[in-house]
Ligand SMILES: Nc1ncnc2c1ncn2[C@@H]1O[C@H](COP(=O)(O)OP(=O)(O)OP(=O)(O)O)[C@@H](O)[C@H]1O
């Protein structure tokens with residue numbers, strides 16, 4: 135029974151599994167492993183390892199090494215060519231198997247990461263390509279935006295822009311925090327543009343977009359032979375030499391890598407993965423996150439030492455709902471922008487839309503406002519944007535708000551609590567596009583409780 139259950143589990147998982155006994159003979163080999171290797175299971179099962187894989191030796195096979203050393207090997211990358219001549223790269227963990235303290239074999243768990251790696255490397259090559267292009271024309275700007283593109287009438291925001299121009303001239307790392315759509319990208323590009331490095335490269339990398347295992351080599355580069363088949367590659371620090379490296383969504387960077395990043399910020403030296411010497415990095419690092427640093431610290435997604443290093447020059451971009459004066463100001467700005475782009479002559483929005491805009495929470499911040507205006511200008515025929523032009527999603531939200539406002543003012547604590555609860559639930563559902571699991575997380579209640587509350591609200 136145990137054997138059957140184990141067999142079913144091993145068959146259904148997505149990793150290659152390969153077990154050899156102490157004679158180096160394969161005693162278990164699953165379909166995924168066979169697929170990686172481009173072989174049939176029965177071409178390997180029961181055979182000595184070195185017969186099935188002639189390109190391996192006693193010294194290079196991790197399974198045979200573990201049998202000899204009786205010590206596990208974690209997350210080792212291995213490159214080999216399979217029988218069809220395809221280059222395969224796997225990330226292996228190899229463990230000794232003991233029975234009553236005596237080694238009886240070794241098991242290897244392998245993730246194929248050739249495809250992930252290929253993608254990541256293409257990305258790097260693309261960045262390099264961009265850099266070459268930029269080099270051709272020294273007068274060409276390396277960023278799309280300047281700080282002037284960041285429109286605001288909010289006093290605090292205006293003060294922050296002035297501060298940013300001053301700090302742009304220093305080489306200190308900067309941390310920018312703001313909810314999604316608050317203008318972090320604009321702000322960071324603006325700082326690069328206002329810095330003494332404006333003519334240097336601007337390299338942006340979203341830490342969440344690259345598999346954790348590859349981020350380190352993408353950032354720092356790889357030295358030739360750091361693992362089997364590794365070639366010499368530049369990292370983003372090297373590509374950003376003389377310019378700015380923008381690390382977006384820093385809180386998604388693996389915690390150990392954050393320690394390495396901190397070291398680079400402290401001593402200004404970069405060492406390639408597998409490299410034997412360090413080089414000076416002439417790079418200004420700007421990091422951004424859309425999760426509040428305090429929250430990220432609590433959840434241990436952000437190292438506190440790195441945070442304190444970055445927090446010296448930190449900017450927090452306010453959500454749109456907390457700088458209400460910007461809502462109508464930016465509305466006008468975007469109307470002018472789209473008047474030019476769409477050859478229209480829209481003059482403004484009707485009073486009802488104005489009131490709605492001011493009341494609405496704008497979970498997607500300026501990005502959401504911008505797209506709302508773009509949408510309304512596309513559907514409107516006259517010169518004024520009307521509430522009938524509002525996107526359906528917003529309209530639904532608005533009608534709920536309106537009916538609520540028309541309700542008689544009640545002093546009943548029970549009913550106002552219920553209304554407040556309804557409001558929070560609606561907002562959470564709106565923010566997560568109706569995903570109950572995610573909404574329950576935002577509301578900090580169990581999913582079942584939320585489901586029950588929704589049922590009750592619907593009745
Ligand atoms: N103050 C502003 N003035 C003019 N346009 C703005 C402003 N803030 C944001 N935008 C516009 O809103 C959109 C989103 O901005 P941006 O990409 O900088 O957001 P972000 O903070 O990086 O969001 P995310 O966390 O989702 O990446 C962009 O099209 C940008 O042009």
Ligand SMILES: [Mg+2]
Pocket residue numbers: 318319382
């Ligand atoms: Mg962004």
